[in-house]
Amino acid sequence: MGRDEQVPPELTIEVAFALPERQKIVTLAVPPGTTARQAVRQARLDEHFPELPAASFEDAELGIFGKRLPAPERHVLRTGDRVEVYRPLRIDPKQARIERAARRSRD
Template sequence: MVASTPAMLDVEVAFALPERQRIISLAVPEGTTARQAVAMAGLAEAFPELPPTTFREADLGIFGKRLRDPDAVRLRAGDRVEVYRPLQLDPKAARSARAAHEKR
């Protein structure tokens, strides 16, 4: 009996910094999770100025919808996995700072 090879799916992995972005096209085996696709994309090498944990621990989404468990979500053909950066400033704190500045 010959073992069949898994079907391959075309997906993308996207990550952006304020000054540049990368969208990496990959062919991954059927059953690949969102987290596994990020590891396969090699983003740590593309963004050496960031710690590798940035990509291992980041929140992930598919087409703008955050994934609750990226280690369990299996990808479908055409999915774009997005790697989200942590917030630099809490949105509530930013609004408060703007409001305080506008009162001056």
Template sequence: MAAEARLEVEVAFALPDRQRIVTLEVPMGTTARQAVALAELDRLFPEVSPETFAAADLGIFGKPLRDPETHRLRAGDRVEVYRPLELDPKEARARRAERTGR
């Protein structure tokens, strides 16, 4: 029986004060969302809700994925887990304008 084909990928997540890149060896056919689950980021970032990782937007090398649940990874891919926005960009601009009197 042949060994299952595997590939090496990375999963990255960052908070304002620290980041982690987890290197994984996963079976061929692993999706981006599955790789995030395998990286166990909730253990590395206990202050972040596990649901955040399960529902986060994902990307590969800065390119957002439309469907991370079905996007199959290739060797060397780095899955990036994006944090939810704390403030809508339009609201942030409005607040800055208010403070500067514009």
């Protein structure tokens, strides 16, 4: 690389995932143009959560600071972003409300 060429700056971002009993936040330095999906791959969450299938992270819904990303494979990150990897719901929220209401009416 010549003297006048500059190395592109890296962005500092975080990738976060949590189970009910523990969480992991991985800080990464990534090149400009990195997408949310690429950052999740680079975080290697499957190594921190070996009890989960790797597809749990590859196919997961993603968000930035609590806002779901409709197209994480196209969302380009900015420095300081925290990519959140969402777990799939175990039960539909509407069904959970129905079941809670049914239990309360029996009590």
